[in-house]
Amino acid sequence: MKSVKSVVENLEVRRLERKNLWAPWRIKYIQGLNESGDCFICYNQQNPQDDDKNLVLWRTDKSIVILNRFPYNNGHLLIAPARHIPDFDKATDEELLEMLKLVRESQKALSMAIKPHGFNVGMNFGRCAGAGLPEHLHIHIVPRWDGDTNFINVCSDTDVISQSLTELLESLKQISKEYNLPAL
């Protein structure tokens, strides 16, 4: 049974989400993204010299794996095809297979680095479904722990997060080297 505290916390998250969804500045930001055609995945893809700064973990034949700069939880990874395509319809079988294999490899690396108790693996298609970047297909891997709290707590201190992201990237890269990940 859910504790009163967790019910209150959930209500608080929903309240904040509603506030964000309808905040005029956010709508402008979203429209701005559409107009400029900015795609941070393509930007990262095209700038390998900045991989550390851009939190790129792996580059494979057809894909790229990035630490989410705005994580729902510690260790939130994004797996995307190198090509700028919006959905499964436009992906080749090879791309689909590689992305799924990268889900497996990401779980391996995260399990060793931060020992989650579980994972949420998911995708959002379209803004209305919660996609922040609907034009470029990507899979979210979100590590979970028993009793972990909502992402509002995690994101409340940007400096702590960006520091831990850098440390986490280093740790994941070290593990990748040691265990030859990703093994595709």
Ligand SMILES: [Zn+2]
């Ligand atoms: Zn793109």
